[in-house]
Amino acid sequence: MESEKEFLESYDLSKYDRPSVTTDVAAFMISSDDQESYRKNPENRLRLLLVKRGGHPFKGMWALPGGFLQRGETVEQCALRETQEETSVLPVSIMPVGVFSAPDRDPRGWIISNAYVSIISEESVKQKGMDDADDAQWFGVSFDRDDAGNYRLTLDYGDTELRALLTEEKTCFGRTMFRITESEGLAFDHAAIIAAALTALREAAKNYDTIFDFLPERFTLTSLQKVQETIMNVSILPANFRRMVSGYVEETDEYVRGHGHRPAKLYKRKK
Amino acid sequence: MESEKEFLESYDLSKYDRPSVTTDVAAFMISSDDQESYRKNPENRLRLLLVKRGGHPFKGMWALPGGFLQRGETVEQCALRETQEETSVLPVSIMPVGVFSAPDRDPRGWIISNAYVSIISEESVKQKGMDDADDAQWFGVSFDRDDAGNYRLTLDYGDTELRALLTEEKTCFGRTMFRITESEGLAFDHAAIIAAALTALREAAKNYDTIFDFLPERFTLTSLQKVQETIMNVSILPANFRRMVSGYVEETDEYVRGHGHRPAKLYKRKK
DNA sequence: CAAATAGTGTCTCTAAGACAATATCAC
């Protein structure tokens, strides 16, 4: 009878066939672009970080940042590391969105991807500043559903526009999966990963614990509302939004002045 | 300049270090045990399938059914296959609950696990019948939280009782993770996987699309309610439950008779 | 003052919870 110690000493995992494992990260930010009138509040836009592929396969196309899992780290640590390598910002929030493991999803071979969503604040991006190398850019995101359950994903940065069409498939447990019908300019199955990530982000934003990570430590309730509206792609009446987040925020005694209208009180997140 | 074709032909994934990948499945069933009085409705119990480990490591302890990902299948297909091999039932519903990838989680080496929840109906188990080999059993599940955020997991089958204590850690996006404080009789990190699976199941059961898979095609509203109550570990007033599920079910014209009380109408799931 | 946003009060409507009452069987 073999002991556990003997068993483990003679055990060799490398005898068995196994896949390569990567993580891909959908890092989201909300950008605020100034308006023509000095009085108006900035316009917000949900943005997603994409990286231009320098090598094969899908050379020249845009992809989610990501990379191979290294020995000694968890999948989550891998996702954090990859995001930081690309943005020089360590994201605060990260959440798994699914495992993509179709055998033919990567032409290089058997590679399964663990997809994550992460949230980066505009503030931290501006501070740490990405090299303005044009191989990593924050693309504006549009993601809409028509009545037949078809989704259109559009990502734009300057003159570059990436498009994808997807159909939703209702799976069990009330979950939805996305199948790519058309994909233009996006590498691998990343259009489907992005669709799943956006869906997960919107779902998560329903509870008001998620949205704070898009903003600096102190923020106005209106900017918080704009974040929520931008993510969910809806508009909310201010009175109702304020009532709903009131349990999640704390007043400070600071105000934002100098915008040609009533100053707004700064709030912070309630612990 | 190398072409994509040349690149792919010379590309060798096996040069790189990579983990073994498994899936572990928390397959749940709801058993109905008859009462002493012929009038009373059966008592329900949430049950989880566990397999006694025949070999090292953790020989003799109980573990979730699972196994290595094979080339050519998706992670989800692997989970379905493993469940079917163990129960001889192909589950209808399956849902990912997370990836467990701590480097030291398996003494055999670098093995990451994709955890799934699946639902098996009691009916299908009774039909296909598991071999009553005592190496695979449906354990009754208790999972409770105290005020300090500590969870106690107890799994029992006959004289065998497995216990674990876990603490919850709130991570971002309003998600919770479980850390094992104590684990008795359960292999690997499976106590944490089971805790995550139960949490995911309870969360999913909040929308009334999940619970039907525990029952045969035709069911009474009371049995549906018992399923919901058993999973969520709460009690619901019948009037309210009926109102809430009314949009998800359709009447049939069949009744269940012969139980010493008013016959119950059979319903089916609305498409 | 005009333009613009900040902030509050309150009405309505709906869905969930509580409670009460009635209906229908097998023995």
Next chain:
DNA sequence: GTGATATTGTCTTAGAGACACTATTTG
């Protein structure tokens, strides 16, 4: 009738949405 479950009606309440109104700044 008795014990048990099945089924329905309705009151109450909490929360979300709609709307109207007031407050405060800068050019």
